[in-house]
Amino acid sequence: MxxxxxxxxxxxxxxxxxxxxxxxxxxLHGIFTPPAAEVSPTGICAILFSRNRWWCDRLSVKAARWxxxxxxxxxxxxxxxxxxxxxxxxxxxxxxxxxxDGLAAVQWMRKAFAQRRFVLSGFCLDGRTALSIIKHEGDxxxxxxxxxxxxxxxxxxxxxxxxxxxxxxxxxxxxxTFKKVTLQRAVRRxxxxxxxxxxxxxxxxxxxxxxxxxxxxxxxxxxxxxxRCLFLQGRDDPQYYAFQLVERTLLAxxxxxxxxxxxxxxxxxxxxxxxxxxxxxxxxxxxxxxIDDCVRSPHSVRHSQYTSAMTEIAGGASA
Amino acid sequence: MPExxxxxxxxxxxxxxxxxxxxxxxxxxxxxxxxHPAFGTDRDYVLVICHAIGTEHMLTQRIxxxxxxxxxAIGVPALRYNARAHGDSAGEECELRFEDLVEDAxxxxxxxxxxxxxxxxxxxxxRLGCAVVAEAVRRRHDTGAVALWAPVHRxxxxxxxxxxxxxxxxxxxxxxxxxxxxGMLEQLxxxxxFPVVAGxxxxxxxxxxxxxxxxxxxxxxxxxxxxxxxxxxxxxPDNECMRxxxxxxxxxxxxxxxxEEPPWTMLTVAKPQWANxxxxxxxxxxxxxxxxxxx
Numbered sequence: 001m002x003x004x005x006x007x008x009x010x011x012x013x014x015x016x017x018x019x020x021x022x023x024x025x026x027x028l029h030g031i032f033t034p035p036a037a038e039v040s041p042t043g044i045c046a047i048l049f050s051r052n053r054w055w056c057d058r059l060s061v062k063a064a065r066w067x068x069x070x071x072x073x074x075x076x077x078x079x080x081x082x083x084x085x086x087x088x089x090x091x092x093x094x095x096x097x098x099x100x101d102g103l104a105a106v107q108w109m110r111k112a113f114a115q116r117r118f119v120l121s122g123f124c125l126d127g128r129t130a131l132s133i134i135k136h137e138g139d140x141x142x143x144x145x146x147x148x149x150x151x152x153x154x155x156x157x158x159x160x161x162x163x164x165x166x167x168x169x170x171x172x173x174x175x176x177t178f179k180k181v182t183l184q185r186a187v188r189r190x191x192x193x194x195x196x197x198x199x200x201x202x203x204x205x206x207x208x209x210x211x212x213x214x215x216x217x218x219x220x221x222x223x224x225x226x227x228r229c230l231f232l233q234g235r236d237d238p239q240y241y242a243f244q245l246v247e248r249t250l251l252a253x254x255x256x257x258x259x260x261x262x263x264x265x266x267x268x269x270x271x272x273x274x275x276x277x278x279x280x281x282x283x284x285x286x287x288x289x290x291i292d293d294c295v296r297s298p299h300s301v302r303h304s305q306y307t308s309a310m311t312e313i314a315g316g317a318s319a
Numbered sequence: 320m321p322e323x324x325x326x327x328x329x330x331x332x333x334x335x336x337x338x339x340x341x342x343x344x345x346x347x348x349x350x351x352x353x354x355h356p357a358f359g360t361d362r363d364y365v366l367v368i369c370h371a372i373g374t375e376h377m378l379t380q381r382i383x384x385x386x387x388x389x390x391x392a393i394g395v396p397a398l399r400y401n402a403r404a405h406g407d408s409a410g411e412e413c414e415l416r417f418e419d420l421v422e423d424a425x426x427x428x429x430x431x432x433x434x435x436x437x438x439x440x441x442x443x444x445x446r447l448g449c450a451v452v453a454e455a456v457r458r459r460h461d462t463g464a465v466a467l468w469a470p471v472h473r474x475x476x477x478x479x480x481x482x483x484x485x486x487x488x489x490x491x492x493x494x495x496x497x498x499x500x501x502g503m504l505e506q507l508x509x510x511x512x513f514p515v516v517a518g519x520x521x522x523x524x525x526x527x528x529x530x531x532x533x534x535x536x537x538x539x540x541x542x543x544x545x546x547x548x549x550x551x552x553x554x555x556p557d558n559e560c561m562r563x564x565x566x567x568x569x570x571x572x573x574x575x576x577x578x579e580e581p582p583w584t585m586l587t588v589a590k591p592q593w594a595n596x597x598x599x600x601x602x603x604x605x606x607x608x609x610x611x612x613x614x
Binding site for chain 2: 004005010013014016018029031051052053054055056057058061081082083084089090091092170175177178181273274275276277278280
């Protein structure tokens with residue numbers, strides 16, 4: 001995808017409107033991008049979640065203008081305690097999404113801009129935020145893109161990845177600073193694992209217990225709804241090692257109809273680290289292309305997708 | 320003369336502060352801005368904030384908003400804006416040059432004067448935004464005071480620090496970087512862009528800032544705040560020189576040392592955006608004192 005600003009996208013930039021969204025944590029500041037008048041409207045409002053509304057290479061700004069030039073209404077906004085929004089955010093936890101803020105945004109778009117159908121997307125924690133809205137607004141959410149989410153309630157690797165050959169080699173050959181950081185992490189993870197062993201959850205073995213209760217609740221809401229969902233993962237990301245627990249347990253129990261609404265794409269390599277902006281661009285390009293396709297193509301069980309190696313996309317093909 | 324693009328852009332002002340956001344035109348593009356009015360004051364100043372550049376802008380955006388609100392609360396209206404190819408503004412990163420940033424800053428200053436009805440500008444620069452302030456001050460005759468937060472003294476240092484961050488990002492993962500910073504600069508020159516943490520550095524921008532030197536540009540002799548944000552307890556040689564030069568020209572300089580330095584170029588995912596109460600408080604005190612002395 002060409003990320004350079006097209007005349008159509010520049011026109012959308014001219015039409016953007018700052019908005020203030022009331023929420024439990026105070027006023028949230030955002031930008032509404034109306035759909036282009038010269039294309040047929042999709043009737044869908046895309047809410048692009050990110051910490052502050054142009055976090056990471058301004059991809060949500062560019063994505064909003066791209067989608068708006070194709071007939072979507074779009075909203076991006078700052079979570080409470082981020083950017084211009086009120087409130088305080090003292091810590092971020094991958095398993096504690098900003099659900100209240102997301103809900104406030106959906107409800108405000110309905111009230112102030114008469115939006116009725118939504119598509120939500122986000123990367124990592126922002127993907128979890130998108131997913132967590134379905135429980136409350138399932139009937140109005142057409143689709144969700146959840147890229148590289150954390151699915152455990154603790155930081156660090158899942159049990160079968162705590163010690164690997166690759167990690168041992170990196171530790172032995174790595175610089176002293178890296179060794180120190182690794183040892184500090186190892187101590188913290190021992191405590192996490194201890195907590196996991198002591199935790200009791202009815203009917204769940206140790207493998208399944210690693211999946212956070214919050215994620216399971218949001219996933220069950222997704223299954224109960226009619227919402228379509230894309231999970232995007234990088235094969236070598238710790239987030240995907242954890243997501244494999246979901247594949248082995250929660251996804252494996254779905255019936256054909258339920259399974260058909262959920263697409264899992266696994267790309268070669270890593271998509272999570274922020275020091276690879278090229279990959280982040282590909283992830284967002286895929287996200288908005290999927291949203292566009294998803295809204296334009298009717299859903300059927302035949303669309304069931306489980307793509308374990310999207311080499312053509314990860315290799316750089318444009319969306 | 321810049322023009323506010325749309326009245327419709329203001330859905331309603333924020334309830335707590337009366338601030339309102341809008342887009343204005345600069346260089347033929349819509350730029351995002353937020354104006355923070357101050358009521359019941361006859362002070363003849365308006366604050367204009369020149370933000371940090373690139374990845375650093377993501378880190379410092381919140382403290383910028385907090386500073387503007389705090390300033391308006393003590394009776395000085397404030398305008399903050401996103402330069403082209405930054406934040407919510409339009410524009411191509413790959414085409415951005417230092418001169419564009421200066422043009423946007425000057426347009427923002429004009430707008431701030433229009434909206435506030437004030438005659439004098441207090442400039443607040445953050446990181447490389449300090450160099451933008453220095454150039455804007457040189458070109459205008461309505462500057463009342465200058466605040467410099469964590470000033471970047473040389474454009475070349477700034478770009479190198481962005482590149483070094485990619486180095487560290489790899490080392491934290493236990494990988495040995497395969498290329499030196501000089502090698503990265505070569506690639507930047509050859510390819511036109513180079514990936515850094517959470518973004519890119521572009522050749523056009525690098526060429527426009529690499530010879531930039533803050534002290535050479537800042538020809539200023541008025542009230543100045545230098546906020547050094549580094550672990551060291553005393554002013555760095557660069558900041559000390561800048562202070563001495565401004566004082567030699569007859570300016571008054573207040574300096575503060577904030578020892579909690581954020582990872583400027585390493586966008587952290589597990590922490591909220593940077594904000595520092597000590598820096599905000601010291602800036603407020605300086606602004607208050609400035610008003611008293613001026614009054």
